[in-house]
Amino acid sequence: MDIMGENNGFVFVWAISxxxxxxxxxxxxxxxxxxxxxxGSKLRLAMYPIEEExxxxxxxxxxxxxAGRMFRFELSFLDRDFQSYYYLNFPDNLExxxxxxxxxxxxxxxxxxxxxxxxxxxxxTLTIRLKIYEFQESPTPERIFFETKISTKSIxxxxxxxxxxxxxxxxxNYTKTVFWVPSEPRGDPVLSVILxxxxxxxxxxxxxxxDPGQENPVRALSCLVYLLGxxxxxxxxxxxxxxxPGLFMRKIKHPFEIANSFILNNKEEFFPNDNLFxxxxxxxxxx
Numbered sequence: 001m002d003i004m005g006e007n008n009g010f011v012f013v014w015a016i017s018x019x020x021x022x023x024x025x026x027x028x029x030x031x032x033x034x035x036x037x038x039x040g041s042k043l044r045l046a047m048y049p050i051e052e053e054x055x056x057x058x059x060x061x062x063x064x065x066x067a068g069r070m071f072r073f074e075l076s077f078l079d080r081d082f083q084s085y086y087y088l089n090f091p092d093n094l095e096x097x098x099x100x101x102x103x104x105x106x107x108x109x110x111x112x113x114x115x116x117x118x119x120x121x122x123x124x125t126l127t128i129r130l131k132i133y134e135f136q137e138s139p140t141p142e143r144i145f146f147e148t149k150i151s152t153k154s155i156x157x158x159x160x161x162x163x164x165x166x167x168x169x170x171x172x173n174y175t176k177t178v179f180w181v182p183s184e185p186r187g188d189p190v191l192s193v194i195l196x197x198x199x200x201x202x203x204x205x206x207x208x209x210x211d212p213g214q215e216n217p218v219r220a221l222s223c224l225v226y227l228l229g230x231x232x233x234x235x236x237x238x239x240x241x242x243x244x245p246g247l248f249m250r251k252i253k254h255p256f257e258i259a260n261s262f263i264l265n266n267k268e269e270f271f272p273n274d275n276l277f278x279x280x281x282x283x284x285x286x287x
Contacts, residue, residue, distance in 0.1 A: 009037060009131055009132050009133035009134070010035035010036070010037045010038075010130075010131070010132040010133075010142045010143075010144075011129065011130070011131050011142070011143045011144070012030075012033055012035070012043075012045075012129070012130045012131075012143075012144045012145075012146070013078075013127065013128070013129050013143075013144070013145045013146070014030050014045055014127070014128045014129070014130075014145075014146050014147075014148065015125050015126070015127045015128075015145070015146070015147040015148070016028055016047060016125065016126045016127075016128070016147075016148045016149075016150065017123070017124065017125045017147060017148070017149045017150065018124055018125075018149060018150035018151075018152050019049075019121060019124055019125060019126040019150065020121075020124055020222070021150045021151075021152050021283075021284075021285040021286075022047075022049040022150055022285075023049075023285060027046045027047060027048045028046070028047045028048075028049075028148060028150070029044060029045075029046050029047075030044050030045040030046070030146060030148065031044070031146060032044050032062075033144055033146075035132055035142055036142055037071075037132055037133075037134055037142070038061075038071075038132065041061055041062070042061065042062045043059065043060065043061055043062075043130070044059075044060050044062075045057060045058070045059055045060075045075075045128060045130060046058045046059075046060060047126070047128065055126075056105070057075065057077075057105050057128055059073070059075060059130065070134065071132055071133065071134050072132075072133045072134075073130070073131065073132055073133075074129075074130070074131040074133075075105045075128070075129075075130050075131075076105070076128070076129050076131075077105070077126065077127065077128055077129075078127040078128070078129050079122075080122035082127070082129075084129070124222075150285070151285075151286040152283050152284060152285060152286055153283070153284050153285075153286045154281060154282065154283050154284075155281075155282045155284070156279065156280070156281045156282075157193075157279070157280050157282075158228065158277055158278070158279040158280075159193070159277075159278050159279075159280070160275055160276070160277055161275065161276035161277075161278065162274070162275050163274055163275075164271055164274050164275060164276035166274075180192050180193075193280060222282070222283045223280060223281065223282050223283070224280070224281040225278065225279070225280055225281075226278075226279055227276070227277065227278060227279075228277035228278075228279055230271075230272040234279070
């Protein structure tokens with residue numbers, strides 16, 4: 001009998017959206033669930049993003065009512081196709097439910113950082129699956145899906161570069177204009193956004209850099225940058241990667257690839273009155 005097949009047991013899938021904004025000092029806890037296969041015993045999962053080099057998921061059990069029965073558990077992180085990527089299999093006879101506290105799975109933060117948009121953290125969602133199988137015949141599996149959404153806050157700021165063609169045409173190898181992003185409206189600034197131009201290309205181009213400074217480090221942030229055309233539509237969107245929990249944001253530069261010739265040839269459509277509108281949408285973890 002294939003005890004790890006899909007025809008028996010219990011399956012719990014837990015999706016954590018806005019994963020990068022998990023607070024560093026607090027775990028994320030799933031709701032309690034009582035699978036029929038465990039006769040009413042309560043289970044829960046807890047995800048801790050506080051480890052320095054990894055993310056840890058634990059399984060806890062309370063009110064054990066199946067002492068002496070043999071089970072097999074599979075705890076895994078799922079990729080975007082719901083295939084197990086990191087997983088842990090462990091059998092147990094549940095004589096001592098406290099042993100469940102030692103059942104944990106770890107995932108390397110560097111792997112999350114590399115694969116977050118394509119595999120493990122698609123749309124910044126971490127998906128965890130728990131399977132429970134008993135070493136005997138079981139009816140059709142029970143399946144539960146639950147989503148935890150990490151609360152965030154957003155700030156949108158639009159920067160106007162007046163006389164855009166002149167800004168790009170000035171004879172200078174490097175020109176900057178700086179503005180600050182507050183943590184709340186009229187609050188203390190948490191980082192600066194610097195619009196710059198450079199002649200490192202065949203013609204001057206605008207790019208931007210984000211500097212968190214030293215006094216107000218940002219632990220998690222995402223940013224969507226785009227141009228506003230004369231009709232208010234968004235063009236040339238560019239998204240900055242979301243920073244993982246526990247990692248301080250570093251100074252970064254992102255070429256925006258806006259060439260001087262494009263501005264000159266599209267003044268009426270994109271640059272009314274020769275003004276360049278660049279908008280930044282920032283997302284922060286909610287306190």
